[in-house]
Amino acid sequence: MIALVRYMFTVMLLSQRYLAPLLLFVGLLAVLTSSDSGPLAATYGSASGGMLVCSVWLTMALIGLEDQTHRSVVVVTAGSHLRVLLGSVGTAALWCLPLTAAGLVLPLLFGSHTFTLADAILGTEAQLTCAFTGIAIGVLCSRLLFRRQGYALLLALILLLAVLLAKGVSPVNVLLGDLQNASDSADLLGSTAVLLAISAGVLAAAVAATQAISVRRS
Amino acid sequence: MLRCESVSKRYGRGRWVLQDVDLEVSGGDVLAVVGGNGSGKSTLLRILVGLSQPTSGQVLGRPQHIGYVPDRFTAHERVSALSYLTHMGRIRGLSGAAARTRAGRLLDRLALVGGRNAALRTLSKGNAQKVALAQALLVEPALLVLDEPWSGLDASAHGVLAEFIGEVSAAGGAVVFTDHREAITETHATGVFAIGDGRVSPRGGPHSGGRVTEVELALTVPVTGVRPLEVNWYALPGVTDAARRDDAIVLRVAREHSDTVLLTALQHHWSVESLTRPGVDHASRVGARRAAL
Structure with a gap:
């Protein structure tokens, strides 16, 4: 699995398709968090929103890199469809880690904040919650299920709006609401960890659905 | 080793691509x-390599190490x-x-033009095909599956490909390949299956009782030195x-017409040097013995 992730990471790196989502993320951070001096929880809420969009983009780009023949070779080499899909998800998650680090550090440079350990943990949890949800959307809208990228993009936008707006149902919606109203980061650590676990569950469900549909179609 | 049991396949609600395939x-x-x-x-x-699931039926005993070469390798x-x-x-x-060592050795044997450090997307069709072939052989495969491997490869790579197939088979691995040119399948395969209307049926080869579909007939000038008469072989x-080939003429004749052609050659004072089944050593010896009788 490590070899598979290493291969996919290298291919993505060389293709430079990561560049656009990365720049978008940094741009969003700059716009949303510059000259901000409020509580860091709300600032990290903005960063998480950016992470949601960028992780969808990264995942769709990553899976769309390889054409079907090429993926067939990787599937036979790795031994199963599922292993390759898990490799793609792992690689997408790996790409989200440097974004998470940027999301933690850049707001401190753009604005003036007092930074505590609780802020760092909360920021990481919040961004990873959004990253997992974003990867789940990206996998569902990837080339594995949609030959025509136009439809996939439309569905991705609809799903993004849904997870942002579905009150009380979507972990992202709950998370962003909590972060906006928080005054102390330490109070939210527990509930955000629960949301992180829920979004990991959402990701697992999305992977299972994608696997089932793509194998049926193959 | 690998067994397909009444495998059928169709995509969605489309026509049946394969029906009741036993292999x-x-x-x-x-x-x-x-x-x-x-x-x-x-x-x-x-379906053999596990990329597609059969709509009905099953594939049993798929080995762990499979080499798969797709028909187009566009990277x-x-x-x-x-x-x-x-x-x-x-x-x-x-x-x-x-x-890295193994890959280098395979690329050397295949004589990859354009350099081993050239980006995949800059390679020509034939050279990309060589890379596709090499990736299937990085680990000695127990099952090597090749989809039209000869198309796009140059003449020297054809020889290397035949060597690879021979090596895998000699090491106890199984090789399955497709091609639409019968000459190639006759030369390299020990068994041939024809596919049409979704049905797969054995044809020729030892698997159907050693029926030879084509024989190779080598004719020379007789030892007596009498010049044989010219014959328009293609008219037969x-x-x-x-x-x-050297001073012999090598004919490839469909098995059912080989007697007629042989008779014509003898009547025109040609001498028979050998009568073989192309490609397969065992069968060619059988063929030669049959010719001697």
């Missing part, structure tokens, strides 16, 4: 699957050929150094090829 592949076999374009050859291969990637193969070797469980029934 058994054992170690050491070299099987050819022939059929026209769109007859379901590639689908059958995808849009910037990684170099050698680095790509190293990654594939690592995914197969080799160490980085071992994968069943002759698919007539070539001059």
Whole structure:
């Protein structure tokens, strides 16, 4: 699995398709968090929103890199469809880690904040919650299920709006609401960890659905 | 080793691409699957390697190490050929150094033009096909599946490909390949399956009782030195090829017409040097013995 992730990471790196989502993320951070001096929880809420969009983009780009023949070779080499899909998800998650680090550090440079350990943990949890949800959307809208990228993009936008707006149902919606109203980061650590676990569950469900549909179609 | 039991396949609600296919592949076999374009050859291969699920029926005993060479290997990637193969070797469980060495040796044998450090997407069709072939052989495969491997390869690579097939089969692995040219399947395969209307049926080869579909007939000037009469070989029934090799003429004749052609040759004072079944040693010896009788 490590070899598979290493291969996919290298291919993505060389293709430079990561560049656009990365720049978008940094741009969003700059716009949303510059000259901000409020509580860091709300600032990290903005960063998480950016992470949601960028992780969808990264995942769709990553899976769309390889054409079907090429993926067939990787599937036979790795031994199963599922292993390759898990490799793609792992690689997408790996790409989200440097974004998470940027999301933690850049707001401190753009604005003036007092930074505590609780802020760092909360920021990481919040961004990873959004990253997992974003990867789940990206996998569902990837080339594995949609030959025509136009439809996939439309569905991705609809799903993004849904997870942002579905009150009380979507972990992202709950998370962003909590972060906006928080005054102390330490109070939210527990509930955000629960949301992180829920979004990991959402990701697992999305992977299972994608696997089932793509194998049926193959 | 690998067994297909009444495998059927259709995509969605479309027509049946394969119907009730029963196929058994054992170690050491070299099987050819022939059929026209769109007859379901590639689908059958995808089911054999586990890329596609059969709509009904099952495939049993699929080995762990499978080499798969698709018919078109279009890579849009910037990684170099050698680095790509190293990654594939690592995914197969080799160490980085071992994968690199093995990949280098395979590319040397295939004489990759354009350099092993050239990006995959800059390679021509034939050279990309060589990389596709190399990735399937990084680990000695127990099952090697090739989809029209001869198309796009140059003449020297044809020889190397035949060597690879021979090596895998000698090491106890099974080889299954497709091609639409009968000459190639006759030369390289120990068994041939024809596919049409979704049905797969054995044709020729030892698997159907050793029926030979084509024989190779070498004719020379007799020892007495009498010049034989010129014959327009292509005008004879069943002759698919007539070539001059040294001072002999080598004919390829469909089995059912070989007696007629032989008789014509003898009547025109040609001497029979050998009568063989092309490609398969065992069968050619049988063929020669039959000719001696």
